[in-house]
Amino acid sequence: MTRAEDRSTDATEHRRSSDDDAAGGDPRSEKITGVLLLTALISAIASLLYGYDTGIISAALLQIQKDFDTSSAMEQVIAGSILFGAVIGALTCSRLSERRGRRGTILLIALTFVAGAILCSVSPSAVLLSLSRIVLGFAVGGATQVVPMYVAELAPPRRRGQLVLTFQVGIGVGIVVSTIVGATESLSWRVSVGLACIPALVMFVVMLRLPESPRWLVKQDRRDDARDVLATMRPDGADIDPEIDDMVGLTEDERNVDDSERGWRGLRRPWVRPAAIVGFGIAMFTQLSGIEMIIYYAPTILTDNGFSTSAALRVSVALGVTYLVMMIVGLNIVDRIGRRRLTLVMIPGTAVSLFVLGGLFVTGHSGRSDVPFIVACLVVFMFFNAGGLQLMGWLTGSEIYPLAVRSAGTSAQAAVLWSTNLLITLTLLTIINAVHVGPTMWLYGAFNVLAWLFVWFRMPDLTGRSLEQIERNLRDGHFTPKEFAAHST
Numbered sequence: 001m002t003r004a005e006d007r008s009t010d011a012t013e014h015r016r017s018s019d020d021d022a023a024g025g026d027p028r029s030e031k032i033t034g035v036l037l038l039t040a041l042i043s044a045i046a047s048l049l050y051g052y053d054t055g056i057i058s059a060a061l062l063q064i065q066k067d068f069d070t071s072s073a074m075e076q077v078i079a080g081s082i083l084f085g086a087v088i089g090a091l092t093c094s095r096l097s098e099r100r101g102r103r104g105t106i107l108l109i110a111l112t113f114v115a116g117a118i119l120c121s122v123s124p125s126a127v128l129l130s131l132s133r134i135v136l137g138f139a140v141g142g143a144t145q146v147v148p149m150y151v152a153e154l155a156p157p158r159r160r161g162q163l164v165l166t167f168q169v170g171i172g173v174g175i176v177v178s179t180i181v182g183a184t185e186s187l188s189w190r191v192s193v194g195l196a197c198i199p200a201l202v203m204f205v206v207m208l209r210l211p212e213s214p215r216w217l218v219k220q221d222r223r224d225d226a227r228d229v230l231a232t233m234r235p236d237g238a239d240i241d242p243e244i245d246d247m248v249g250l251t252e253d254e255r256n257v258d259d260s261e262r263g264w265r266g267l268r269r270p271w272v273r274p275a276a277i278v279g280f281g282i283a284m285f286t287q288l289s290g291i292e293m294i295i296y297y298a299p300t301i302l303t304d305n306g307f308s309t310s311a312a313l314r315v316s317v318a319l320g321v322t323y324l325v326m327m328i329v330g331l332n333i334v335d336r337i338g339r340r341r342l343t344l345v346m347i348p349g350t351a352v353s354l355f356v357l358g359g360l361f362v363t364g365h366s367g368r369s370d371v372p373f374i375v376a377c378l379v380v381f382m383f384f385n386a387g388g389l390q391l392m393g394w395l396t397g398s399e400i401y402p403l404a405v406r407s408a409g410t411s412a413q414a415a416v417l418w419s420t421n422l423l424i425t426l427t428l429l430t431i432i433n434a435v436h437v438g439p440t441m442w443l444y445g446a447f448n449v450l451a452w453l454f455v456w457f458r459m460p461d462l463t464g465r466s467l468e469q470i471e472r473n474l475r476d477g478h479f480t481p482k483e484f485a486a487h488s489t
Helices: 003-024 035-068 072-099 101-121 125-154 158-162 168-185 189-194 197-207 213-219 223-233 239-254 274-289 291-302 308-335 340-362 368-386 390-401 403-435 437-458 467-477 481-484
Strands: none
Touching: 003 072, 003 291, 003 403, 035 072, 035 101, 035 125, 035 158, 035 168, 035 189, 035 197, 035 223, 035 274, 035 291, 035 308, 035 403, 072 101, 072 125, 101 125, 101 189, 101 197, 125 158, 125 168, 125 213, 125 390, 158 168, 158 308, 158 390, 158 467, 168 189, 168 308, 168 390, 189 403, 223 239, 239 437, 239 467, 274 291, 274 390, 274 403, 291 308, 291 390, 291 403, 308 340, 308 390, 340 368, 340 390, 340 437, 368 390, 390 403, 390 437, 403 437
């Protein structure tokens, strides 16, 4: 063995030792500090805006129909325009977060949230409302790409799932608030949409106090700054050397590889492909599971089938509360139970609830006397979906991709999620009009069956592993569920 090879082997062994330290070493480094709590707050506010801005349109459409005399097709465009903007934001903010840093990009996103909310609230026509929601969508898509990645890069490995999932909890809070605002029926849709600028301003102010991602700083050759940031993120006296050494080691490895392994081109590399398949697949199935169908169109579906507007909006509140409760439960158990196991346990409940719900509509059991059964199915759906597959969408994207392609990977995954969401939003009412509600529910139930098979065969359990360990297994070709588990013990 040459000296160079010997040094390379020593470096690799040192980094593997650092992996072990990161995963199970100094317990002080796993404690959540005040600065980490502020980071979680930013995540929660960003996702609250996502949940509120996407959820408020459900009730607002009932008023917008009257104000602008919209058709079903135009309602789909208004609901879907935010998703089109989200695709653009997810793709654009990837490059911004690499050039300006995670912190600078999040500050820009906060200001875009403010501008989008104000523009929507003063729109004089359905067309201008749709265009304004594209601006708002840019912020939503950018937030879903950058914020979970930012949190994951700051979090200690064993707390990463809990901290990143504050993003999911915030979505739940946003949905609940939007459904309550809509159910009151006391506010104009312009006021309810414009209210989103308040948390966006809070997000901007809080973000001014937070540091840049240490992993991004290391990539910019600012190692001393990265050490200072990490020292503020970990408790006093915690040993941060293993984390810094691992960041530096992987950054040096990245610089030694060909440009074809970086950024967007790097996503096409054979060794990265398994991560992309898992990430993109999870992103698609989180939407194909039926969650957006229920959130966006539950009031419309229910009112079209004989429910009063007030009753339909109260059901939406119940669904939003269930979503939030399960997000909180998931945040507290995902790092103990494991990502893969939790998802596999919960998906079947989602599928069964949709099949039963579809059966109620197909057999004509959708009248006033059947309301309790329909509402029960919707709540059960939300219980299993929010507590399982929905937890994985942003969590896997924040941790599954190698450092050299992480920004591009999270961007592409967010774009896949939003594109799938957009496709569903633009076609759902059309499908329901063509085949009716029951068969549509069955279709989405079948998607959940496919989602379970995908998780079983493709998704490894990343619970408790450092970002560097995950990348090492990916590079070594150990990324099937069985291989990953065997090489992570």
